[in-house]
Amino acid sequence: MTRATRLILRLMAMLFLLATVASFAAASEPTASESIDLLEKAVSSIGSFDVEVKIERTVLPAEKTPKTFVTSYRQVFQDKKSRFELKESPEREHLNYTLVFDGETERILNSGQRASIRPRPERFVQQGEDYLGSFRNYYGPETIVNLLRKREGNSVSRISDENFGDLICIESPVQKEGPYSSTALRIVLDPQYGNCVRKIEARINTSVGPALRNRITNERFSKLPGGGWAPLESVYEAYGIKPDLAGFGKVVSTVKMTVDEQKSKWNEKIDDRQFELEFPKGTQVANVILKTSYVSGGADDPQAK
Numbered sequence: 199m200t201r202a203t204r205l206i207l208r209l210m211a212m213l214f215l216l217a218t219v220a221s222f223a224a225a226s227e228p229t230a231s232e233s234i235d236l237l238e239k240a241v242s243s244i245g246s247f248d249v250e251v252k253i254e255r256t257v258l259p260a261e262k263t264p265k266t267f268v269t270s271y272r273q274v275f276q277d278k279k280s281r282f283e284l285k286e287s288p289e290r291e292h293l294n295y296t297l298v299f300d301g302e303t304e305r306i307l308n309s310g311q312r313a314s315i316r317p318r319p320e321r322f323v324q325q326g327e328d329y330l331g332s333f334r335n336y337y338g339p340e341t342i343v344n345l346l347r348k349r350e351g352n353s354v355s356r357i358s359d360e361n362f363g364d365l366i367c368i369e370s371p372v373q374k375e376g377p378y379s380s381t382a383l384r385i386v387l388d389p390q391y392g393n394c395v396r397k398i399e400a401r402i403n404t405s406v407g408p409a410l411r412n413r414i415t416n417e418r419f420s421k422l423p424g425g426g427w428a429p430l431e432s433v434y435e436a437y438g439i440k441p442d443l444a445g446f447g448k449v450v451s452t453v454k455m456t457v458d459e460q461k462s463k464w465n466e467k468i469d470d471r472q473f474e475l476e477f478p479k480g481t482q483v484a485n486v487i488l489k490t491s492y493v494s495g496g497a498d499d500p501q502a503k
Contacts, residue, residue: 432455
């Protein structure tokens with residue numbers, strides 16, 4: 199065998215190896231649709247929860263000292279039903295308000311004995327403070343999975359993050375129509391944690407080009423007994439989006455959300471009574487659905503008749 203022949207055979211072997219590697223990489227690279235399926239499976243691993251959460255919201259005004267406000271809440275979820283109890287502070291048990299959604303109607307009771315009954319609003323709690331919003335929902339009751347499935351032009355790639363390693367990144371561009379159509383989304387999944395959401399980023403177009411509007415990063419997870427992972431700590435960052443202001447492109451506020459794992463539970467049956475809310479006698483009630491108001495326990499209370 200001549201030297202030229204050996205060189206040709208060696209070159210052919212290298213080309214075959216490269217083709218095999220490229221073919222394997224292409225076969226193992228998930229499509230956008232398959233990546234959304236992975237996300238749906240990860241989200242479905244949490245069927246219910248009852249969590250105690252500490253919130254640290256920090257405002258970063260330009261040229262002023264940052265201010266941090268601390269609150270805490272309890273959030274319960276099962277079968278699209280929710281209960282939310284906001285406390286004055288993590289140390290005090292007094293509730294500022296209680297909000298219950300039974301799947302059809304929302305009932306709210308404020309600490310000043312004022313209440314309301316209304317259909318489910320667009321937003322359950324403030325963005326960055328909703329535990330569901332850290333892994334399942336986007337800006338209210340809409341789930342991330344359903345939102346992505348409705349959108350066109352989704353793409354997927356593998357990225358490397360200096361803090362979290364190799365990740366799967368789903369990019370969804372600005373849409374012509376539909377919910378949040380003016381927002382481009384970037385959903386990052388972490389294969390090391392069952393393809394749970396590691397980051398959620400929203401970008402909008404401005405007069406000087408695309409700009410990051412907000413980002414949620416799940417910093418820490420807990421392994422669930424029956425499989426799957428649950429977020430324990432997340433950080434929400436809001437960015438300045440007005441080019442004519444000093445804060446443009448910079449973080450203007452943050453929310454750190456920390457779950458008390460010892461006081462929380464996942465995938466355990468929740469009593470349906472958790473999704474009921476009785477108003478104390480004497481409470482002023484505004485029924486938005488029936489467009490009427492009354493005093494709980496009074497003569498005009500529909501429940502008293």
